[in-house]
Amino acid sequence: MHESQGNKAFAFSGDWREFAPIAFTNLLLSIVTLGVYLFWARTRERRYLWSRTQFIDDRLEWTGTGRELMVGYGLAMLIFVIPFGFINLVVLNSAVMRGHPGLAGVIGLVLYLAVFFLTGVAIFRALRYRLSRTLWHGIRGGSDTFGLAFGWSYVWKSVLGWFTFGLIVPWTMTSLWNERWGEMSFGPYRFRADALAAPIFLRFLLFYLAPVVFVFAVIAVAVFGVVAGGLGSWGTVPNPGAMPFVLLAIMAGFYLLFFIVLGVIALVFYSAYFREAVGALRLGDLEFSFTATTGDWIKLFAGNFALVIFTFGIGQIFVGYRNWTFFIRHMHAYGEIDLARLTQSTTRQPGQGEGLLDAFDIGAI
Amino acid sequence: MRVWHYDGLSALRREPDLVADGDAFRLVESDRSEGPYRFADLVARDTVDGDAIYGLKGSTGWRIGFPGGLPADLAPRLPAPTRYGRLIDRIGLWPAAALCATFAAIAVGLFLMTPALVTRAVPQSVERKLGDMMAGDFGDRNCAGPNGPQALAALVARVAPGDADARVSVVNLPIVNAVTLPGGRIVLFDGLVKAAASPDEIAGVIAHELGHVRHRDVLESLLRQLGLSVLLGGLDGHVGGYTNALLASAYSRDAEARADGFAIDALAQAHISPLPTARFFKRLSAGEDAQGIGRLTAYLATHPMSQDRASRFIAAANLHHDDRPVLDADQWGALRDICSADPKARAAGFRF
Numbered sequence: 128m129h130e131s132q133g134n135k136a137f138a139f140s141g142d143w144r145e146f147a148p149i150a151f152t153n154l155l156l157s158i159v160t161l162g163v164y165l166f167w168a169r170t171r172e173r174r175y176l177w178s179r180t181q182f183i184d185d186r187l188e189w190t191g192t193g194r195e196l197m198v199g200y201g202l203a204m205l206i207f208v209i210p211f212g213f214i215n216l217v218v219l220n221s222a223v224m225r226g227h228p229g230l231a232g233v234i235g236l237v238l239y240l241a242v243f244f245l246t247g248v249a250i251f252r253a254l255r256y257r258l259s260r261t262l263w264h265g266i267r268g269g270s271d272t273f274g275l276a277f278g279w280s281y282v283w284k285s286v287l288g289w290f291t292f293g294l295i296v297p298w299t300m301t302s303l304w305n306e307r308w309g310e311m312s313f314g315p316y317r318f319r320a321d322a323l324a325a326p327i328f329l330r331f332l333l334f335y336l337a338p339v340v341f342v343f344a345v346i347a348v349a350v351f352g353v354v355a356g357g358l359g360s361w362g363t364v365p366n367p368g369a370m371p372f373v374l375l376a377i378m379a380g381f382y383l384l385f386f387i388v389l390g391v392i393a394l395v396f397y398s399a400y401f402r403e404a405v406g407a408l409r410l411g412d413l414e415f416s417f418t419a420t421t422g423d424w425i426k427l428f429a430g431n432f433a434l435v436i437f438t439f440g441i442g443q444i445f446v447g448y449r450n451w452t453f454f455i456r457h458m459h460a461y462g463e464i465d466l467a468r469l470t471q472s473t474t475r476q477p478g479q480g481e482g483l484l485d486a487f488d489i490g491a492i
Numbered sequence: 493m494r495v496w497h498y499d500g501l502s503a504l505r506r507e508p509d510l511v512a513d514g515d516a517f518r519l520v521e522s523d524r525s526e527g528p529y530r531f532a533d534l535v536a537r538d539t540v541d542g543d544a545i546y547g548l549k550g551s552t553g554w555r556i557g558f559p560g561g562l563p564a565d566l567a568p569r570l571p572a573p574t575r576y577g578r579l580i581d582r583i584g585l586w587p588a589a590a591l592c593a594t595f596a597a598i599a600v601g602l603f604l605m606t607p608a609l610v611t612r613a614v615p616q617s618v619e620r621k622l623g624d625m626m627a628g629d630f631g632d633r634n635c636a637g638p639n640g641p642q643a644l645a646a647l648v649a650r651v652a653p654g655d656a657d658a659r660v661s662v663v664n665l666p667i668v669n670a671v672t673l674p675g676g677r678i679v680l681f682d683g684l685v686k687a688a689a690s691p692d693e694i695a696g697v698i699a700h701e702l703g704h705v706r707h708r709d710v711l712e713s714l715l716r717q718l719g720l721s722v723l724l725g726g727l728d729g730h731v732g733g734y735t736n737a738l739l740a741s742a743y744s745r746d747a748e749a750r751a752d753g754f755a756i757d758a759l760a761q762a763h764i765s766p767l768p769t770a771r772f773f774k775r776l777s778a779g780e781d782a783q784g785i786g787r788l789t790a791y792l793a794t795h796p797m798s799q800d801r802a803s804r805f806i807a808a809a810n811l812h813h814d815d816r817p818v819l820d821a822d823q824w825g826a827l828r829d830i831c832s833a834d835p836k837a838r839a840a841g842f843r844f
């Protein structure tokens with residue numbers, strides 16, 4: 128019924144000047160409430176962003192509430208974070224002191240794995256929450272599962288990753304993506320994802336080997352410098368007292384370069400991963416694609432960085448807006464939706480928001 | 493009047509007429525009629541593209557939209573949309589912000605006072621258990637060179653004659669510092685003993701730490717740190733290591749001044765001159781120690797040095813008469829070598 132070839136299925140019609148009053152009042156209220164308002168602030172921001180996002184012929188609508196987010200956060204704190212902190216602080220320390228380092232090690236490892244498990248659950252539940260609070264044509268998404276199986280998957284795939292020195296990370300990322308989206312639905316339709324690791328592995332290898340190459344390059348430059356210095360070509364350095372300073376500056380330069388270069392290479396990989404992941408997503412007869420290149424991602428991050436730095440942090444309030452417009456700008460969908468067959472989701476609506484995700488402080492996408 | 497409508501069951505967009513009847517209405521199309529619904533059950537959503545949109549209580553996805561905004565005759569019957577949040581909308585943005593700012597200031601004030609209040613509520617016995625647990629960290633480093641503990645006990649007995657619970661020990665670590673554990677244990681590090689020029693200087697430091705014990709400053713400081721780490725880091729895994737916490741714990745300026753006052757009184761009653769203590773503080777702040785400044789920063793970090801701290805001790809000396817040294821030469825020698833003459837004390841080195 129609705130073809131979306133030709134013109135773009137996703138379109139954003141917002142304007143940052145229209146968004147600014149929301150962002151600034153959010154900032155004000157968050158400050159005077161010592162951060163409690165952040166939950167409502169996020170909700171207002173999403174309500175705006177969703178309402179300005181057109182999919183085919185209608186706007187999205189965000190139906191989540193600030194209260195849900197706060198309740199979720201409070202529960203996560205109460206059930207997980209505080210007991211964890213207590214075990215960490217009191218039990219582990221006293222066990223060590225009573226002379227059972229082995230026992231303490233075991234408890235520590237179990238805690239560590241438990242944190243991984245909860246991180247997986249948190250990622251799953253955040254996605255489920257977002258889909259369940261997104262309306263299109265009055266229809267929402269969701270999932271029938273609670274993410275516990277996904278949590279275990281997250282644990283064992285991560286552990287397997289350690290044993291393979293991180294080489295299977297592309298597979299871990301794509302298979303976890305497939306697994307969690309495979310549990311999600313919108314209306315009566317299940318999402319399907321069959322992202323592959325092979326197409327992005329080369330780029331991952333680049334990222335994986337970059338630090339090694341970089342270290343060798345630094346050593347080579349250093350050796351070359353010493354040799355050249357020994358041959359007297361550094362005789363032009365004005366006074367020997369400045370040498371440590373020059374060396375320090377060079378070291379700092381390398382350090383900075385290392386992180387910038389590594390960051391860029393990470394984006395080379397991540398952009399490919401995200402294209403592969405979104406491109407492998409299906410919903411009914413709909414197919415999706417994501418077109419952001421490495422350059423687009425670099426521009427996004429550099430822009431966000433500049434926005435925050437040059438406004439002394441205040442620009443942070445527009446970062447969510449920029450990320451969302453970036454996401455929508457590069458998001459495409461092809462295929463058909465039969466509106467008559469798109470009926471309301473029968474999945475259970477989760478009662479609370481992304482508390483676990485907040486509690487563990489994990490990023491959005 | 494014509495509205496657009498999703499029934500929340502299917503994605504089909506309908507364009508029925510809204511037919512009002514008292515406080516209820518029906519949605520009527522040529523072949524189909526929905527309702528009745530009560531106006532009071534409508535929930536206002538955000539206005540999008542000029543369309544006023546309403547949901548229905550208890551239904552996901554049920555929506556009606558009034559193209560071009562709400563008709564004037566319906567407006568009084570329908571609820572207003574929430575903007576900032578229900579509570580804030582009711583009192584207005586600026587009054588709400590002012591009110592919240594006031595509460596925030598009160599909350600911050602209360603938060604800063606909490607550790608002091610909680611400290612008073614913790615029983616001494618609990619505090620002592622906590623201190624014993626933490627003392628385990630130093631367990632195998634306690635020094636007991638020949639006659640050292642006796643000399644130390646004699647010194648403590650002079651400084652705090654009435655205090656049978658005063659427990660002071662020397663630990664084999666090359667740090668110029670002294671810490672007080674919860675429950676009143678005082679730990680001197682060997683570095684401080686070595687850096688002292690006379691036993692009177694050590695007496696001054698111990699008297700100062702006894703001041704912290706008397707006012708339970710340690711527990712308060714620990715609670716404050718715990719509170720901060722919960723608040724800032726959410727207890728995310730690196731909270732362990734009491735010793736680091738202790739070493740990093742700086743008391744408030746007030747607590748320091750109080751502890752100094754206590755020390756000055758204690759020295760006066762014990763007939764120990766406060767001048768060596770003042771000299772010790774001055775040496776520390778000037779970094780004049782032959783061993784180098786690096787070793788001195790530990791005490792400075794937890795006890796910010798200021799000129800008037802030393803001055804206070806010097807001024808106190810005016811009221812002193814017949815002062816005598818806290819230890820004789822033999823005892824002082826034994827105390828100085830309490831670690832170096834003890835083969836059992838674990839060698840210096842950092843575990844944390």
Ligand SMILES: [Zn+2]
Pocket residue numbers: 700701704743748751794795
């Ligand atoms: Zn002090």
